[in-house]
Amino acid sequence: MELTQINNLVVHQYLTPGTLVFSPLMTSRLVIVHTGKIKVYQLNANGQEQVLRILGAGDVEGEALLFGDLTSTVYGEVLKAGEMCTLSGTDFQVLLANKPQMALQLLDQYHQKTKQLERQLSYLSINNKERRVGTYLVDQVKSQGQQQITLPMKLKDLATYLALTPETLSRNLARLSQKKYLKQHLRQVEILNLAALQANLFD
Template identity: 25%
Template structure:
């Protein structure tokens, strides 16, 4: 795993000079996880955080009735469990390897020392935490206020915005995981995808979804139209 390349692409450390990335490399530990392995559990002491080098990780919470709610699906370059590093708190959710995964682990105590010496590192962390807060706000709005077609449309519009040069969205998760993210069942998700295809909004080909009418999809996401 090329530490410099992965950290240079990471939302947390992107834009940092090579000298500071080398200092991070000095405290990073490469750890390997098999599919299903837990990185950490909710309520445990936040002793450090990870950056995904390869594979996928899901961050989730469990409801009182035992239902799993996925908060994030994270891939290469994404930080995992970074909130406790600044806040000095316990992990606010669970993290589990969704596939076989490799991650760099950064111990909290050593990171705090680096942040004190490098304000640019701290500013990058604040930017990532702000983005996480916006994502949680959208998630809460989706689950509490929007119907399933709106939730799916919002998800597709967001995924396409990550690669604006393409009208195609490649699902990097199974339909089971996606239905969990959207707070619905696989059967309902399949019906909504089928309805969107019939209406000419999208075309589904395996794990690839081509957006045929972005304006109508955005309108659906914002509640301006209905299926």
């Protein structure tokens, strides 16, 4: 399949914050983020958001189409304006038939998301709120490779990701700051004593 044929299948869009890109009520499709950010979330039984992940440049959503799953249980809302491409389920199957190597790449992304979801569930299994927040921060140090970290989402979204209220998250960040484990300003966090923070997780 030539590049021009692929481009004919893909819909290019520039989307602004607040735009709903996908939802359980919309026809399933593959979404590729070129620039900007998308918040992926579910609604619990009370209609409250549970943030699952934040998509950025190069991320893909909708790999379940690989398995013939034409339904979606998640919502995608644009957080930061940017350019995104979408591909219908039918056109996606056509593309896979001509570019089977894409299936392996998408399966890898699907596997990575599964690991991220498992990690999120491990956070939620920690009953102590301070330890839940601390564990998340230690993981961010490991993934970002430095002790001066940038939280990957807004504080209110991080709160729902960790199943906390924004007030509870702020309170526990302040408590860790009072213990001299970190300094925090908005989404910028400097871990001052990583060893002590890690030890605090097991006290």
